[in-house]
Amino acid sequence: MKKFFQQYYTNLFLTDRLFAALGFCIVLFLLKFFFAWLGDIPEIATGVVLVLFFIDIFILYRVNQGIVAKRLTPKRLSNGDENPIQIEIKNNYGFRANARVIDEVPFQFQLRDKDFKLSLKSTELKSIHYNLRPTKRGEYDFGAIRAYINSPLGLISRRYNFEGNKVLPVYPSFINLGQYELMAISHHLTALGIKKIRKIGQSREFDQIKNYVGGDDIRTINWKATARKGGLMVNTYTDERSQNIYCIIDKSRVMRMPFEGLSLLDYAINASVALSKVAMLKEDKAGLITISETIGSIVPADRKSAQLGNIMNVLYKEKTRYLESNLEVLYSSVRTIVKQRGLLVFFTNFESLSALQRQLPYLKRISKYHLLLVVFFENTELKSLSMEPAKDVEGIYHKTIAEKFIYEKKLMVKELSKHGILSILTPPQKLTVNVVNEYLALKAQQRI
Template sequence: MKKVFSLFYKNLFLTNRLFAGLTLCVVVFLFGFFFKWLGIIPELVFYTLILLILVDVLMLYNTSKGIFARRHAPERLSNSDDNELGIYIENLYSFTTTIGIIDEIPFQFQKRDVWFKTTLLSRQQKQINYFLRPTKRGEYEFGDIRVYVRSPLGLISRRYTFEQAETLPVYPSFLQMRKYELMAISNRLSEVGIKKIRRLGHSMEFEQVKNYVPGDDYRTINWKATARQGSFMVNSYTDEKSQHVYCVIDKSRSMQMPFDGLSLLDYAINASLVLSSVALIKEDKAGVITVGEKIGSVIPADRRPVQLNRILEVLYKEKTRYLETNMEALYSTVRSVIKQRSLVVFFTNYESMSALQRQLPFLKRIAKFHLLMVVFFENTELKAISEQPAKDVENIYIKTIAEKFANEKKVIVKELAKHGIQSILTAPKNLTINTVNRYLEIKARQRI
């Protein structure tokens, strides 16, 4: 009995409507003190309110299961994307209810206002959808769902607690990967900014002999097939396949810098996942190497169907290290793992020329055997500062320093080009598009 009363007490909440009724009673009693002609009206108002409260309690507590709620969530969440979740709610009462719902989302989101309000008719069901955008990989723990129910009287509110505790992993941006994947399959990559690169010359990958159509290159006419068929026939070529594409991800402290809630490491991981997906669709082989003060994960290039899942599982666990990148270990790994000429995309970040000079000897050695492309980031905040007009002497100094650092990034690009190393200097938000664009350009120009 004590336990039942405790549950009743803990789940009973007073509403603003009840406090308004009590305020009315106080006012009527006050007037009754000065105006004797009111008689027993104040008592009638008070006892009427008490009766309505008892009726409201009876309506809400006459059943143990008046409401049912359940969270609908995916098996895993996609980092940096809007992930859709839902709450299924069903009214089992015989009357219309006003419902407030609190979903206890993980603390990583730092949100305390996930509150939904709705009205349900008797036996009505409803699905309430909302979106969450995680900015860090890892495990996110969801709590219970708490539902606050009011009857049409609305004097009290009863709380229902549904134990929906679950842990969802947040993986690298697989939603972004799927979007690019579908667009690559349907040749619609231009919709997200991927350029169509004109193929220069012909690759060595012969595809088929087909009928000539207006617009085909006259140089591809197959004269022997034309003589046999009696009509123009042309050779059709396709991009070379089974080329190796490796994404090398730097995990050192320089990749911890945050932009729009995501670290540079997360941007690099998301871009690597998309690039690997596009490479596999183009029938190339994709692989991944991660490096910090020591070599992390190594996935040899392959194009089997399970390769993308292997890459996804490995990148999910990667975290930033806080020491310098061990370039000697990276060079040794590249030489031992990558046996043929490949495209090596090195995601890193340089803030100064001295940082590049420490790594340049190893980059030049890798570039002797492979097509090396170094991808690093613009400091968008410094760029914004340098573009603002200076209002006083202090702002002039700040703007000058910002322009100096921004210009040093451009000098790094020229220094890499001087040694035959390709590079991409990009804002974090444009990383994926710029990287895929350069990969498609390299394939079109047959540079690998």
């Protein structure tokens, strides 16, 4: 009895069309007091509405599964990217049905607009497509798919519930990794906003001996091979490989600042995943270190096929902390973990010159043993504020302060350069492209 009640009453909803029909019957009863000639018309109309009401119930409930729907999603969502979501719905009734489909998306999106209306012919299958853009890593819990079905009579709606709860993890951005793979192998990078870089000198990692052709560097002629073959033979070299490329991510409070929904930590994580992928395509070893007041996660540098997955699994759970980073601990850890000289890409943020100067002694010590690239962020909100014309004295004050902070960022770049430390000052939105571009430039110049 309880199951019967749940099936026929908890999922049955009255429509506006039924209320309009009942309202019309009420009006007829009221008019009957003034117009006796209406006779039994109000009773007949009410009876017709009730008969149609029960016919509509019979039509919609005589089939157990009149509608079937399912949600098709990726196994995991990509943070900061548009992720495609698809709902397939099929009509098993013998008539055209009108459907209203509501997908209960995770509460993190705060969306109430995933409400779709469509008409389905008998046995017709239709797909609903939409995108979701998560801005935080973690687990996202999808609710049920609610489908409200009307027959051609349209007096009631029957609700169907599908899927139930479905949990999807949100990983660091991986959808656009293919674009950065192209950057690693393409010689035409200007189309992606990447400048062409002239190689300086040549690598000393031997590749092969080949026949001399016009244009080859005569300094690479292999005289022993030439004597054996009886024709000019030259040595060819390739880029240095198996270099250690470590992404060091600051998890302190300076990385909590959000831009376009993503925190600076999330931008740094997405860039680290892309850089690791490109580094392994270049046959370098990719590794990871996270730092706050203590050393966090460590993934030793490697280029095995599962390395990128290991890095993403670690970064999937990382969160910002509330204390300042301890770079003295970072220096000790780097000296212990990274035995061979490599490229260390340190993602952090300095809001003032004094903040940089506090950490500068440790950065200088690290740069003695490794090629250190410090990546920090432009405040795009302050930049927009500095470009707006001031309308009053308060506006002049705000604009002056914004320009002061922007100028300090430029001074930080010069301060780091003065001590032989490479740096990138970048808007958060362009972080990944700028970091990958800098890595490719350093590879082209044989600095690593």
